[in-house]
Amino acid sequence: MSNISHINNNTELAPIKGLALVFMTFAVSCGIFMNVLDSSIANVAIPSIAGNLAISANQGTWIITSFTVSMAIVLPLTGWLGRRFGEVRLFVFSTFLFTIASILCGLSYNLQMMIAARVMQGAVAGPMIPLSQSLLLANYPPEKKGLAMALWATIAVAAPVLGPILGGYITDNYTWPWIFYINVPVGILSVYLTWMILKKRETPIIRAPIDYIGLALLILGVGCLQILLDQGQDLDWFNSNIIILLSVIAAISLSYLLVWELTEKHPIIDLFLFKKRNFTVGTIAISLGYGTYFGGVVILPLWLQTEMNYTPTWAGIATAPLGILPVIISPFLAFFMKKIDLRLLSALGFAIFAYCSFWVGSFNTDISVGVVALARFIQGLGAPFFFIPTLSILLSQLPNKDLASAAGLSNFCRILAGSFGTSISVSLWDTRERLHQSNIVQNLTDYNPDLQSALHYFQNQGFDALASHAKITLLAINQAYMQATNDIFILSGYLFAAMMIFIWFARPPFLSNAVGAVGH
Numbered sequence: 001m002s003n004i005s006h007i008n009n010n011t012e013l014a015p016i017k018g019l020a021l022v023f024m025t026f027a028v029s030c031g032i033f034m035n036v037l038d039s040s041i042a043n044v045a046i047p048s049i050a051g052n053l054a055i056s057a058n059q060g061t062w063i064i065t066s067f068t069v070s071m072a073i074v075l076p077l078t079g080w081l082g083r084r085f086g087e088v089r090l091f092v093f094s095t096f097l098f099t100i101a102s103i104l105c106g107l108s109y110n111l112q113m114m115i116a117a118r119v120m121q122g123a124v125a126g127p128m129i130p131l132s133q134s135l136l137l138a139n140y141p142p143e144k145k146g147l148a149m150a151l152w153a154t155i156a157v158a159a160p161v162l163g164p165i166l167g168g169y170i171t172d173n174y175t176w177p178w179i180f181y182i183n184v185p186v187g188i189l190s191v192y193l194t195w196m197i198l199k200k201r202e203t204p205i206i207r208a209p210i211d212y213i214g215l216a217l218l219i220l221g222v223g224c225l226q227i228l229l230d231q232g233q234d235l236d237w238f239n240s241n242i243i244i245l246l247s248v249i250a251a252i253s254l255s256y257l258l259v260w261e262l263t264e265k266h267p268i269i270d271l272f273l274f275k276k277r278n279f280t281v282g283t284i285a286i287s288l289g290y291g292t293y294f295g296g297v298v299i300l301p302l303w304l305q306t307e308m309n310y311t312p313t314w315a316g317i318a319t320a321p322l323g324i325l326p327v328i329i330s331p332f333l334a335f336f337m338k339k340i341d342l343r344l345l346s347a348l349g350f351a352i353f354a355y356c357s358f359w360v361g362s363f364n365t366d367i368s369v370g371v372v373a374l375a376r377f378i379q380g381l382g383a384p385f386f387f388i389p390t391l392s393i394l395l396s397q398l399p400n401k402d403l404a405s406a407a408g409l410s411n412f413c414r415i416l417a418g419s420f421g422t423s424i425s426v427s428l429w430d431t432r433e434r435l436h437q438s439n440i441v442q443n444l445t446d447y448n449p450d451l452q453s454a455l456h457y458f459q460n461q462g463f464d465a466l467a468s469h470a471k472i473t474l475l476a477i478n479q480a481y482m483q484a485t486n487d488i489f490i491l492s493g494y495l496f497a498a499m500m501i502f503i504w505f506a507r508p509p510f511l512s513n514a515v516g517a518v519g520h
Helices: 018-037 043-052 062-085 087-107 111-139 142-173 183-198 212-231 241-263 271-275 277-306 312-339 342-360 369-395 400-442 449-460 465-505
Strands: 003-006 205-207
Touching (some): 018 087, 018 111, 043 142, 062 205, 111 183, 111 400, 142 312, 212 241, 212 400, 271 277, 277 312, 312 369, 342 465, 369 400
16 A cells, blocks of 8 residues: 655645746746757767767667667656655756766767766656646646646757757767757756745655566566667677577566566556557557657768768758647647547658658759758658647547556657667668668679779779779768668658558547647
8 A cells, every 4th residue: 555654735735826937837848848859969969979989870879779768668657756756856856867967978988988878867857758747737727737738848849840950050060068068057947946936836745666576677678678679780680699698588578577567566567558449559650650750860860971971060950840840730730639530630640751751762862951851841740640649549538547657658668669760770771781782882893884984984083993993982882871761761651651551440539638648
């Protein structure tokens, strides 16, 4: 049984009003902004960070996956942590540690230190998003709770727009550590104002039990699986004893986790939610869709910088338009959700994603920055239709008591899928590049007229025979990466198209249960 050690009846306190409400909103928003910003700001800086830490660009993606997988693991613990320590204390402490972790990221001098700092940053980032929603809803007047969620959604959607541009600008004009150091003043301000305004409005403290065995199995299984995906390419997959060991540990841990959670009285993951048809369909759709989408979010700036010679700033400018239309459309989407079948809206989002993926899959090395930006801009049209209606579908037909658990579990699956999607996409990208490069090189024989023409061209430009062959080799690698990038996005297009069909396995009625449960 739960042992309530302290109760602060903050539910009886009057809502915050006036200037204090403005400062409280600003304080919580600062925490949201830097949290969501960090999920996108590092993407365009990966090649620069990798070069500075003396690692490959592909290894640099571990900086992203270590953050997201640790955040996903901690997400299911948010409810227990909030009850055990108080939501105000937990938000303030998480924001403080997020700021400290940001400093450690900037100070990192090797990959090991960077990953450790990002794991810490991701772990404390997990509770910040749901807690920010909870604190806003608990302290806003009833008639303004809709405004609170609208402000939250606007900030959560706007940050990814600024992330690539800000990350690119800072990397080009200063140094990459500053993409983490800019969190410091924002974090300090958020911690100070939140504590000063909300410290007397703490939530009840409840000493509730926690599923330690389930948590340990979750960390062990997911952690080994993520390391397997990150290192598999470098270690030649199952030709490596380390990969075999990781796969065995992951399989055993996750299998035992499923059995344990089905019999545990206080499970860390409520697997019985998957008995609900709409929750299962919606969670699979949103997880596979997000994993596919996030893999492309990482691959595109990586390709632009490593193969197309874009600076971080221009890579940011080319990819940032993805977030413009969601900022405009999201506030009005509720109107359509009341009048149109949510499956149709969700399918529309997947269709737009599929169209833009096939479009990027047709790019060549002569593509302009304007066309890249236009493709990303149009893809942004699909983001709110993909995310918000699908979330409403998976939360539909659930009793109110299960909404928080369902939102937490779906967010856990979605964010974990994003991390796995990144690792799989980068590994597949590298594998396809080697295959295409091998095919191209096989055709570059002395009897190939195109090769002879290219050699004559470079020699006429003043290059000797050796340098001319080196130039052609670089062109072959560049073309191989272009074809590999096409492969990734064409595959993404087919996966999005499949989700268009899959979402129709959900069954109406669809209740509007998404308010206050949206992740980031």
